[in-house]
Amino acid sequence: MNEQPSLGFVGAGKVGTALARLWFQAGYVVRAVCSRDAAKANILAAQVSAAAVASPDAVIEAADLTLLTVPDDVIEGVAAGVSLASLAGKAVIHTSGARDAAALAALAARGALTGSLHPAFPFADAESALARLAGTTFAVEAEAPRLQAWLVALAQAVQGRVMVLPPGQKAVYHSALVLASNYTVTLYALAERLLEGIGADRETADAALNRLVEGTVENLREKGIPGALTGPLTRADAGTVRQHLRALRQIDPSVAEIYAALARLSLPMVSARGVSTERLERVLDKEV
Numbered sequence: 397m398n399e400q401p402s403l404g405f406v407g408a409g410k411v412g413t414a415l416a417r418l419w420f421q422a423g424y425v426v427r428a429v430c431s432r433d434a435a436k437a438n439i440l441a442a443q444v445s446a447a448a449v450a451s452p453d454a455v456i457e458a459a460d461l462t463l464l465t466v467p468d469d470v471i472e473g474v475a476a477g478v479s480l481a482s483l484a485g486k487a488v489i490h491t492s493g494a495r496d497a498a499a500l501a502a503l504a505a506r507g508a509l510t511g512s513l514h515p516a517f518p519f520a521d522a523e524s525a526l527a528r529l530a531g532t533t534f535a536v537e538a539e540a541p542r543l544q545a546w547l548v549a550l551a552q553a554v555q556g557r558v559m560v561l562p563p564g565q566k567a568v569y570h571s572a573l574v575l576a577s578n579y580t581v582t583l584y585a586l587a588e589r590l591l592e593g594i595g596a597d598r599e600t601a602d603a604a605l606n607r608l609v610e611g612t613v614e615n616l617r618e619k620g621i622p623g624a625l626t627g628p629l630t631r632a633d634a635g636t637v638r639q640h641l642r643a644l645r646q647i648d649p650s651v652a653e654i655y656a657a658l659a660r661l662s663l664p665m666v667s668a669r670g671v672s673t674e675r676l677e678r679v680l681d682k683e684v
């Protein structure tokens with residue numbers, strides 16, 4: 397194995413396309429690409445001066461390090477379908493946030509080094525990811541020191557940051573990202589529905605919420621936890637919290653429960669700011 401591995405990609409979708417092109421631009425050699433749709437493999441292969449090949453076997457044969465950038469649910473199936481008898485000297489990883497290296501056990505059993513490299517970035521499409529990926533954290537999962545060093549170098553080659561994950565913690569890691577990213581969208585949608593319910597049109601509601609969320613992210617960046625928390629809890633405005641809960645209960649009791657659960661989870665941050673939570677706790681206990 398060379399110090400800088402040659403790369404291969406199985407899956408020319410959003411993540412495969414963006415990463416292959418970024419690493420190619422950064423000086424890595426991409427040897428081969430395959431995808432379910434040969435036309436997609438051809439397009440990506442041409443962009444990164446690689447060969448478009450017909451099967452994962454051919455990619456693994458050509459490259460030191462193969463990335464399975466396929467949907468989570470097919471990673472194990474693709475790994476199980478590899479028919480090369482020995483994979484000694486080869487490394488194969490996937491880019492799933494939720495799955496761990498065990499999804500590649502069929503390949504590890506034949507001598508491949510296995511692991512995963514998850515870019516914590518929402519790839520809506522390959523083009524926008526190409527322009528915006530710098531600064532992204534890559535979660536690295538690899539037991540073999542050599543593979544781990546390769547994955548760290550790959551992240552750093554695209555101005556990424558690195559989080560090395562202990563074995564067996566992928567589910568915790570990914571659930572943290574889902575909470576912070578996906579469920580921010582869910583809470584936003586809930587807020588949008590409430591504003592539309594009192595007559596705001598979508599554009600007006602979005603304008604209000606977008607700037608608010610942007611300001612919150614800026615506060616998180618600048619002040620972190622608990623400094624970024626603002627609002628009635630941090631002022632110990634128990635009366636306001638009571639009003640909120642009563643108004644929400646009228647609209648949808650389950651939303652009032654979510655509000656109360658989130659408020660309870662926020663109380664340690666309120667305490668850390670030196671604000672008494674006693675009255676707030678009483679209101680939360682009484683109203684929900």
Ligand SMILES: NC(=O)c1ccc[n+]([C@@H]2O[C@H](COP(=O)([O-])OP(=O)(O)OC[C@H]3O[C@@H](n4cnc5c(N)ncnc54)[C@H](OP(=O)(O)O)[C@@H]3O)[C@@H](O)[C@H]2O)c1
Binds near residue numbers: 433437492516
């Ligand atoms: N999207 C994100 O935000 C994001 C972020 C971080 C990590 N990830 C992870 O990255 C991986 C890929 O996600 P993605 O968003 O790039 O998905 P995607 O855009 O749907 O691309 C997946 C690609 O895999 C190909 N494929 C599907 N089944 C295949 C098979 N059996 N053999 C060969 N190729 C096959 C598809 O083929 P064709 O197009 O050729 O039909 C498609 O190009 C997933 O593990 C995902 O969890 C995604």
